[in-house]
Amino acid sequence: MGIYTDKKILIVGGTGTIGYHLTKRLLQENPKVIRIFSRDEYKQYEMGLAFQEDANKLRFLIGDVRDQQRLARAMEDIDYVFHLAAMKHVPFCEYNPFEAVQTNVIGTQNVIQSAIQAGVEKVLFTSTDKAVSPSNTYGATKLTAERLISAAGYQKGSKVTSFASVRFGNVMGSRGSVIPLFKKQILEQQKVTITDLRMTRYMMTPQQAISLLMEANGMSYGGEVFVLKMPIVRLADLTEVMIEQLTKETPYHGDVRIEEIGLRPGEKLEEELMTVDEQHNVLETDLMYIIPPIYGQQIDKNSYSSGNWLSDKMKYSSNEIIGKEKLLDWLMYENLL
8 A cells, every 4th residue: 555545646737748657657556536737628638538547536627837726726635746837948938037937936836835725745846957057047947946845844834734846857758858859850851950969968768757756755754855866868879879760761761960050048068966065965865866955854864764875975976878779778668769
């Protein structure tokens, strides 16, 4: 019997890639109900069709994180909240910065207030590696949202709700990911547009992302930021693997052109998992790093009974570059090619 058995769960922004895979995984835990909260009715319709066999456990709610009253209604009698909703496309956030603030910052504060009022047991917020030393609006709003989540546990007073964050890298195949774009370009245009061949990104599969979410939510006490140990992918390697695999049985094998178009506003060549200051005060397990609460309660490392602690000082390894063979295995396993 797991922690989600017979529980009521709300997934805010639940019709995206992570929301879909999280719903699929949570249904295996036999919850009482999963409420899917999002503003896109067509995605809800598609998701309803995909989960017809579990229709009795799913409820689809149209709403926006900017609307606290709607959130408050959605959270009535809920035990666990996964907050996945965000404006996440870097260029769109750059050109529409206040829209990003309203969704990523004010929307997160609305989730916090609604959860406290409803007496939710736990809220888990999904952040991004772009929140580390942010160079764009998206990263800055996600960093602010992270701090709101961390501060919420300190400011809630006697309320029961605990809040924690999970920092993701790029999720392979998610909406807005380069992988579906590259595939379309290779098959239809015989070319790939890449910002910069020197670019690297932390990447994870949807299954790895869901495992991190589930494990982090199970072991959190409140205020932590959980960071998966993610390998680095060179975009040049990703491009080469996809071209080679997708053109094996086509007449234009080997003729796909790679076109560098330059970094977009706010983009970095390389991302980071943590700041230098965070690295000085972090706990490490086999699969993740745990940044302790920055406000209020200090948590002893022995509290995390499910962790296998390696050392008090982090062996920070951000240079593991995934090879082409393993990268191809990931792409094939996730049916992305």
